[in-house]
Amino acid sequence: MKLETLDAGERDQAATKVYKEFVAAQGAGIGQQERTKGTQQLWDFANSSQGETLEPGVAMQKVQEEAETTLGMLAFDAFPRFLKSKYSKAVMEDLKTGSNPNEVAALEGAINTSESKQPGDADEWLNMFVSTAESFPACIVISDMTIPGAPMVYINGEFTKTTGYTKEEAVGRNCRFLQGPETEPESIAVIRNTLSKGQDCHVKLTNYRKNGEKFQNLLSMKPVFDGDNIYRYVIGVQFEILEDKGLKKRLVQLDKLLRLLPSRLNLKSKASAQARGALAAKTTGEANTMIAAKEQILSAGEQREEKEAAGSGARPKQKFKKKKKAAGGVAQADNYDGTIFAFTKIMWLQDAVNTLRSMLMDQAGFMSFDAFLKQCGSQLSQTHLRFWVEAQQILMCQGPQQVQAARQLHMRMWKNSLFYCTTNEIVIGNLNRTGWPPLIQEMGRWQEMSLYFLAFDCFTRYMESPQSREFVTALQLREANGEQLPVKTVSVGLDPDSPSYWMDMLKAMSETLRIGLVVSDMFVPGCPLAYLNEGFAAQTGYGKENIGRNSKFLQGPMTEGYMVEEIVESLRHADPLFCKLQNHKPDGTVYQQCLCLTPVFNVDGEYKYQIGCQVDYDPNNPETPMFIMELERVVRNLPQTLTGETPKAMPTRTQELEDFLASITAGGTGAGPGGLTATPPSGSAPSGGGHPRPGASWTPA
Ligand SMILES: Cc1cc2nc3c(=O)[nH]c(=O)nc-3n(C[C@H](O)[C@H](O)[C@H](O)COP(=O)(O)O)c2cc1C
Structure with a gap:
C-alpha cells in the first residue's frame, strides 16, 4: 500500500527490492520436494526468470499480484479464524465508537453470517472448500486418507472436462485409474513415497483420458492434517501440460493456487474419521500401538458420532439390519x-x-x-x-x-x-x-x-x-458345551460373538507355526500390521512391537525394486503372490525372504485382510527345508474368505505355488536372474477399470 504513495522512480526501485525479498522468503512451492527428472525440467522452465533484473514497472505489477494472492490466502484461511476469535469482538467495539450506527450494524450482520458459515469440523471444511474449488479453472480432486484405499471424495468440474470421467464414475475410486501402459513407474514411486510420508508432491506423469487419449499431467498433491494431526485429506491438482506460449504463466498461476491450499486445519474431524485416522499406519513409519484395540476404537468412534448426531438433531447413520456389522461397518460372517x-x-x-x-x-x-x-x-x-x-x-x-x-x-x-x-x-x-x-x-x-x-x-x-x-x-x-477334550479346535475358548473372532482364531493358529505370519488390515489406511506371530520374529528379527507399522520396514537398499512392484501389484489387485526377495533384518543383514501373500475377502466380497507368510531362505540352515514345507502347507490351506468357504470365482493357485516351491527347493534355479523367481504377470486390469500398467507385466530379462 505504501509503495503506491511513492513517486514513479522510487516506487520501481522499492518494488523491485520488495519483490526480490518476497521471492527469497517464499516457502516450498513446486519443485522443492522429491521429484523425477521430468518434473525438475518443467519447474526449471517455470522458474527460469526468477533472479533476472526486473523491467521497471514490472516489479510493481508483480508486487500487486503477490499482494492479491496473499490477501486471497488470508481471506481463505486466517480471516475466517480471526472473525471467530475474541479479537474480532474488540475490533467491533472499537468501530462502534464514533462510527455510523447503520454501517456498524451492516458489518455486524456480515460477520455473524460469516461466523455461521465457519466450518465446525474437518468434514464441514471440506464442504466449504468444495464450493470454492468447483469454480477454479484447474482440476482439483480430494481424497480422504482415513478411508482405506484413499478414494476421491470430491472432483471438480474441470477434472471431468479434462479426463472425460463423470463425477459418478470417478468419486469413490482411487485416482490411479488415470494411469496406463506409458505411465512412468518412477513417477508412481515418487507419489507412493511422498503420500506415505504425508509430504507435498509434484510429479509429471503420463495419464489417460477416458477415451484412451494420453496427456501429460503435472500432478501436485497437498496433504492436509486436521487439528488433531490426523492425516485427513490429500488435495490433488492435475495440471495438463500443453507446451504452448502460455505454459509458463499457467505454471506460475498453479504455484499460486497451491500456495493457497492449507496443509493444516485447526479443526477436528468427526468421531468416526478420528477413530479411523488414529488407527492408520503412521507416516513416520513407527508402530501404531492403537491397532491392538482396533475394534474398540472404531466402535467407540461410531457411537460417539451417533450420540453427537442425535444431540445436534441430525439424522443418525443408517443401521444395517441384514448383516451383522462389526466396528468400522464391516460385515461379519454368520458362519465361520x-x-x-x-x-x-x-x-x-x-x-x-x-x-x-x-x-x-x-x-x-x-x-x-x-x-x-x-x-x-x-x-x-x-x-x-x-x-x-x-x-x-x-x-x-x-x-x-x-x-x-x-x-x-x-x-x-x-x-x-x-x-x-x-x-x-x-x-x-x-x-x-x-x-x-x-x-x-x-x-x-x-x-x-x-x-x-x-x-x-x-x-x-x-x-x-x-x-x-x-x-x-x-x-x-x-x-x-464346555466339554474338556484331548484334542482342540482353533476356536476353543474364543468368543464367537466378538467382532475380533476371526482375528482371534488367526492369532491362535499363527502361534502354532514356526514360519512367519503377519496380517494387514486392508480397511485401515496405510495397511498397518494388525498382528505378527512369534515365527515372524524368529524368521525376520522383527518382534511384536512392530504391530501397527506397514510391513515395508523389511525393505531396504538391497530389496529388488521390481519385486516391490510385484508386491504392490498383488496388493492392489488382491492377487495371491509367491516370491523371493531380499529383505533386511533389524541389524541391516540382507537375507533372502520367501514371501507368500494371501488375500482374504469378507462376506461382501471386499478385500479385508492380507496374510503374509515368510521364511528366511537360508541355505546354510538345516531347518530351511522344513520351513519351506511348512510354508507350502500353511499357504495351501489358508482360506481366502472370512467364512473359509472358497467362492467359485476364486483363482486357484496351487499349481503356481507348487512351481514356485519346486523352483526354490531345487536350489534357487528359478527363471529369474541369480535364481530369483518372479511370478507370472497377473494380467488383470487395475481394479475398477482403467488401463493396464507396465509394472504389472514385468518379466525378468
Ligand atoms: C488426491 C490424489 C490425487 C491423485 N491424482 C492422480 C492423478 O491425477 N493421476 C495419477 O496417475 N495418479 C494420481 N494419484 C495417485 C494414485 O491415486 C496412487 O496414489 C498412486 O498410483 C500410487 O499408489 P499405488 O501404488 O497404490 O497405485 C492421486 C492420488 C491422490 C491421493
Missing part, C-alpha cells in the same frame, strides 16, 4: 465353520503325531479316523490302527492284568496285528517264561512307530476328507 476347519487343519497338520494321538484318545475321534481308514485306507494302515488300539489297551492296564492282556495278544493266532506292526518275537511255547516287562516296553515303542506311520501317511489325507470336517464341526459344538 469353514475358517474354523481350515485353521484347525493347519494347526493339526503342524503337529500331526500329537494331534492324532490325542484324537485317538477320544472315542468320536477314533471312530471318525477309523471310518476314514475303512473307506480310504490300505489293509496295512487299518492294521496299524488296530495294533495301536490293542497296544493302548495293554499299556493302560496295571500289574498282572497288563501281563495277562499282553499274553492274550501274543497268543492270538488269527488276525494278530503284532505280526505286521512289530518285530516282537512270539514263540508261543515259551510264553509263560517270557520276561514281559521289557516286551511290553518294546511294544510301546512299536505302538509309537505305528502312530508315526498313521500320522504321516494317513492323517494328511484324513484332513482332506469329509470325515475330518464333520469331526471338527462336532468337536466345536462339544467345546461350546
Whole structure:
C-alpha cells in the first residue's frame, strides 16, 4: 500500500527490492520436494526468470499480484479464524465508537453470517472448500486418507472436462485409474513415497483420458492434517501440460493456487474419521500401538458420532439390519465353520503325531479316523490302527492284568496285528517264561512307530476328507458345551460373538507355526500390521512391537525394486503372490525372504485382510527345508474368505505355488536372474477399470 504513495522512480526501485525479498522468503512451492527428472525440467522452465533484473514497472505489477494472492490466502484461511476469535469482538467495539450506527450494524450482520458459515469440523471444511474449488479453472480432486484405499471424495468440474470421467464414475475410486501402459513407474514411486510420508508432491506423469487419449499431467498433491494431526485429506491438482506460449504463466498461476491450499486445519474431524485416522499406519513409519484395540476404537468412534448426531438433531447413520456389522461397518460372517476347519487343519497338520494321538484318545475321534481308514485306507494302515488300539489297551492296564492282556495278544493266532506292526518275537511255547516287562516296553515303542506311520501317511489325507470336517464341526459344538477334550479346535475358548473372532482364531493358529505370519488390515489406511506371530520374529528379527507399522520396514537398499512392484501389484489387485526377495533384518543383514501373500475377502466380497507368510531362505540352515514345507502347507490351506468357504470365482493357485516351491527347493534355479523367481504377470486390469500398467507385466530379462 505504501509503495503506491511513492513517486514513479522510487516506487520501481522499492518494488523491485520488495519483490526480490518476497521471492527469497517464499516457502516450498513446486519443485522443492522429491521429484523425477521430468518434473525438475518443467519447474526449471517455470522458474527460469526468477533472479533476472526486473523491467521497471514490472516489479510493481508483480508486487500487486503477490499482494492479491496473499490477501486471497488470508481471506481463505486466517480471516475466517480471526472473525471467530475474541479479537474480532474488540475490533467491533472499537468501530462502534464514533462510527455510523447503520454501517456498524451492516458489518455486524456480515460477520455473524460469516461466523455461521465457519466450518465446525474437518468434514464441514471440506464442504466449504468444495464450493470454492468447483469454480477454479484447474482440476482439483480430494481424497480422504482415513478411508482405506484413499478414494476421491470430491472432483471438480474441470477434472471431468479434462479426463472425460463423470463425477459418478470417478468419486469413490482411487485416482490411479488415470494411469496406463506409458505411465512412468518412477513417477508412481515418487507419489507412493511422498503420500506415505504425508509430504507435498509434484510429479509429471503420463495419464489417460477416458477415451484412451494420453496427456501429460503435472500432478501436485497437498496433504492436509486436521487439528488433531490426523492425516485427513490429500488435495490433488492435475495440471495438463500443453507446451504452448502460455505454459509458463499457467505454471506460475498453479504455484499460486497451491500456495493457497492449507496443509493444516485447526479443526477436528468427526468421531468416526478420528477413530479411523488414529488407527492408520503412521507416516513416520513407527508402530501404531492403537491397532491392538482396533475394534474398540472404531466402535467407540461410531457411537460417539451417533450420540453427537442425535444431540445436534441430525439424522443418525443408517443401521444395517441384514448383516451383522462389526466396528468400522464391516460385515461379519454368520458362519465361520469353514475358517474354523481350515485353521484347525493347519494347526493339526503342524503337529500331526500329537494331534492324532490325542484324537485317538477320544472315542468320536477314533471312530471318525477309523471310518476314514475303512473307506480310504490300505489293509496295512487299518492294521496299524488296530495294533495301536490293542497296544493302548495293554499299556493302560496295571500289574498282572497288563501281563495277562499282553499274553492274550501274543497268543492270538488269527488276525494278530503284532505280526505286521512289530518285530516282537512270539514263540508261543515259551510264553509263560517270557520276561514281559521289557516286551511290553518294546511294544510301546512299536505302538509309537505305528502312530508315526498313521500320522504321516494317513492323517494328511484324513484332513482332506469329509470325515475330518464333520469331526471338527462336532468337536466345536462339544467345546461350546464346555466339554474338556484331548484334542482342540482353533476356536476353543474364543468368543464367537466378538467382532475380533476371526482375528482371534488367526492369532491362535499363527502361534502354532514356526514360519512367519503377519496380517494387514486392508480397511485401515496405510495397511498397518494388525498382528505378527512369534515365527515372524524368529524368521525376520522383527518382534511384536512392530504391530501397527506397514510391513515395508523389511525393505531396504538391497530389496529388488521390481519385486516391490510385484508386491504392490498383488496388493492392489488382491492377487495371491509367491516370491523371493531380499529383505533386511533389524541389524541391516540382507537375507533372502520367501514371501507368500494371501488375500482374504469378507462376506461382501471386499478385500479385508492380507496374510503374509515368510521364511528366511537360508541355505546354510538345516531347518530351511522344513520351513519351506511348512510354508507350502500353511499357504495351501489358508482360506481366502472370512467364512473359509472358497467362492467359485476364486483363482486357484496351487499349481503356481507348487512351481514356485519346486523352483526354490531345487536350489534357487528359478527363471529369474541369480535364481530369483518372479511370478507370472497377473494380467488383470487395475481394479475398477482403467488401463493396464507396465509394472504389472514385468518379466525378468
Ligand atoms: C488426491 C490424489 C490425487 C491423485 N491424482 C492422480 C492423478 O491425477 N493421476 C495419477 O496417475 N495418479 C494420481 N494419484 C495417485 C494414485 O491415486 C496412487 O496414489 C498412486 O498410483 C500410487 O499408489 P499405488 O501404488 O497404490 O497405485 C492421486 C492420488 C491422490 C491421493
